Amino acid sequence: MKNYYKKGDVLTATAPAGGVKSGQFIVVGGAFGIAAISAAEGEEFELGTGHIFKNIPKIDTEDWDDLAPVYWNATESKATKVKSSNLKIGIAIGAHTNGTGDSTIRLNSSF
Incomplete structure (x- = not known):
């Protein structure tokens, strides 16, 4: 290379x-x-960046599917499944249900 x-x-x-x-x-x-x-x-x-991290705070009222795209809500300082103007940070590792406040995410190493 x-x-x-x-x-x-x-x-x-x-x-x-x-x-x-x-x-x-x-x-x-x-x-x-x-x-x-x-x-x-x-x-x-x-x-x-680019690794799998756990205990990343998430919007606790959201359900996430395994491998769903995840974004960073800077206002809340939490991960979210809502794209809007939020920065894409990676994908969810495992399903995350409503009521859970922490998540496991494979971060993108390039944006």
Whole structure:
């Protein structure tokens, strides 16, 4: 692969205003991921993308099918099945029923 550069499932990003905490779900630019470490505003940190993550908060009134597309509702800071203007973050791993507040999602490593 002549143009191959490196794996892209962990990205280096700059912490936004307020910084980030390890394990925080965050959108940086057009990428959604999980902060691998805590970092103060303006510091670099590793953003995990492209893997399967659990305990991602979801809109608890929604039912999701296995492998359904999942989006990030930035207003609620929760995953949702509603596309509208929300950023697509991946696909649901397993069915998730109404009343469950956490989800397991395979994050997209490219957007």
